Amino acid sequence: MDYSIIRIGEENILALRSFLLEGPVAWVPLHDQMQVDDETAAGYMSLLFGAFEVAVRRRFAPTYTVGQIVRFVADLRIAASEDANLINPIIAEDMVRRAVDAPPLKAPVPDDLTATLNAQVFILLYLVAEMDFDRAGLEQFIDEVTDYTEQWLAARRDEASTSASS
Secondary structure: OOHHHOOOOHHHHHHHHHHHHHOHHHHHHHHHHHOOOHHHHHHHHHHHHHHHHHHHHHHHOOOOOHHHHHHHHHHHHHHOHHHHHHOOHHHHHHHHHHHOOOOOOOOOOOOOHHHHHHHHHHHHHHHHHHHOOOHHHHHHHHHHHHHHHHHHHHHHHHHHHHHHHO
16 A cells, blocks of 8 residues: 555544444445545545544553453453344454554464454444544534544645655
């Protein structure tokens, strides 16, 4: 992926706001716009990843126990009720662990993009509901997510330029 051309624009921020307020159905009308090209899709997905990372870190950082992470994934699956089968517990736990730099799982983690995206969406929406934002809190969260994502993209650009010059 060429991170040098990925930008977080106002349309990405508006889409994230809609997603956080309305859930995945909010992105249905934006599906064609998101799929224009890889870079456009990557802009949306980068912001979604940033929101996931910020939400998980808010919940678990700076201190946590592995037991809290395991319990969180179990509670998430219980809350998902009939959709619990869409959340792979190993993938979900691994994603939370990575977000807070916890020790990795000893078990192998499946490489399944759909299961990873499902876990990311369920975890993010669960944490946002748990935070119970008012309007100002949601805007502050979105600003934090945008800043985090911009920094994350800048780090990917730096990595790419460093490896290209080596």
